[in-house]
Amino acid sequence: MGRIFALLLLPLLLFGGSVKPFKWNNGESLLTFLERKKLPLSIYYNLDKDDQKLTEDIPYSANCQMVLDNKNLIRQILIPVNDELQLQIYRTPKKRYAMQVVPIVSEQYTETLYVPIQTLPYDDILKATGSKNLASEFVKMFKGKVNFRKGFQKGDPIILVYTQKYRLGKPFSMPEVHGAMVEINGKQVTVYRHTDGRFYDAKGGQYEKFLFKIPIRNPRITSKFTKSRYHPVLHRYRAHLGVDFGARPGTPILATGDGRVSFAGSSHGYGNTIKIRHSNGLTSLYAHQKSFKKGIHNGSKIKQGDIIGYVGSSGLSSGPHLHFGMYDGSTAINPLSVMKKTTEGFSGKERKAFIAIRNKMDRIFKKALQSKPIRKPYLNFHETYYVDSETFKPKPF
Template sequence: MGRFFALLLLPLLLFGGTVKHFKWKDGESFLTFLERKKLPLRVYYNLDKEDQKLTEDIPYSANCQMVVDNKNFIHQILIPVNDELQLQIYLTPKRRYETKVIPIVSEEYTETLYVPIQTIPYDDILKTTGSKNLASIFVKMFKGKVDFRKGLKKGDPIIMVYTQKYRLGKPFSMPEVHGAMVEINGKRVRVYRHSDGRFYDEKGGQYEKFLFKLPMRNPRITSRFTKSRYHPVLHRYRAHLGVDFGARPGTPILSTGEGRVSFAGYSTGYGKTIKIRHDNGLVSLYAHQKAFRKGIHSGMKVKQGEMIGYVGNTGLSSGPHLHFGMYRGSTAIDPLGVMKKKTEGFSGKERRTFIAIRDKMDRKFRKALQEKPIRKPYFDFHETYYVDSQTFKPKPF
């Protein structure tokens, strides 16, 4: 189950504190945010290197909260970094601002969506759920396999099985779709998410045709992607929103896929960094470089496997390596989950695993076709807040 750990100060809630909601601005750095809110910059500089780098992965769509008193004085700010961890800026009893990384607590539910087609799938899903994310994911799942401009009939079914996290009764973070079905030209087309996170048809053929290659030859992984982990020695939560490849300084870095350079410059935490936007909408990041290949600049096109720079140790780095990131929108995902893989199907144990997943989804599809469930309103949850090891449930804001 996901976690959305919203830590609010009990005295403020009891004596007139106000919670203000805001979205993280696209392109704003953590330091710029502190300056804009007139908060001390040591809030950033007192963080260790890993947490400083984490501030550079704040999604521009992040829904943040700020707790202020009746004089509009800031007592706490909560900034999600992913769907498991958030940054907490808080005022201590000694009237000093500090920052730490804390978990997010949320409710998680697996739902089955049944929608009879009225216009086009995207609009029908959006109208039924209010979720642009669900509508976009559905269209992308069937891209290249189904032409939604032809063969659709009013009343034909759309089914999606997905897991959604909720906070305060509203969807939180990206939904994880496990399977989907649509009827077109009298044929039911089905797509399944395998345990590797990719989508396949009923025979195990891979739907995703835009696949990536590793950004180095003969890479050595020194640190893997993780949204959240608790460090048993430091007694704190950490995240690593990318994959680190250990290598000697000057080792060539290769573009993981065809795309266009969207950024080539210096970042406080990531040092010399290149970002590439790919045709499937994902963005790859290559950090801590020693230098860029001559001629690399923002706006230029690059091919898959093309050399773009050299391994280095710039920014907040403890040694020469490549930090390789992958983003869907502004949200970090596991880069290894989109690496190139054979597409002719599964065999052995992996095939048995896929068949079990497929059959389970098919049972859910059949049940939805029989029952034609009407979507219920979002659940109405009351969040539990944790303050100094005590729990209480405030009134909804």
């Protein structure tokens, strides 16, 4: 980044200042936030279209930071958009406010968790790790396959292999589970994440009971999901938290799965948008629509394959297309990772890749069953940090 974007926080270190953590309000837009903090709305309107749309994906309850100087003047605000990028609002040397998208500095570690069941798997994993996300992920993975309220005995082992990101020594974002095993009365039930992001059993059968379908006929992907990419020409960070399908205006949009409409309305960035809450806890989003199908409104009950609207280019759109998003809570995930495969099982190179993943996880499971590793507690840093806008590295206050 050029020095024009640099946030000069050295005076704060010399003359005092403070960092105030806060959580993003559920449903609050960036424009509303700026108004509430008495910051100029030009911060938003000076962004390009892609970054304006990115502000609509701020997770609710995101852990944000506000840096104040000794006169209680806002010098910097950090707002995470996902686990890789954050919005940085900062005061320039010319005493104006600006905003840019910068990477989140983090470390990640792959960990193996061994937990003997004492009460319920969710409670036991939560007690061992302090991570509600990891406990919830485990329960979702085995839902419909294992009844954890009966059938198991105290001491039956749970093993999870996962990658967790850490920010300033503390875990953040959703963990990425690579494989999991539970042994009930001597019988092992296993699940493996393949390279496509989906979970499968030992025979290669797709594990997810609730499967989605592509929301448009004859799909043509024009932009894929990505949490972060660096544009080599613009020298800026980008993200696209959904999948774009190119289509003619008026092309019917189909519900990806059964559910209920949680939002049907308009936003500045996504234009005419519908959100559907599904029974497995995920929410699908359909943006830039020309119009909704007659009768679609908040609370409408939807079946998979129902027409819910029509392709358009409303909102911040450069042409007719469907922006299709998928969210776990308020966290954007790759929609294609939960789509139903056109064919079951694996063949050829894909089968070899899956077998290699399965064998590696099985070796880890076997080793963990033998060694029964005791998990070390998460690191816990008490220092306060800010992010230097030139190096993007955390520095102590």
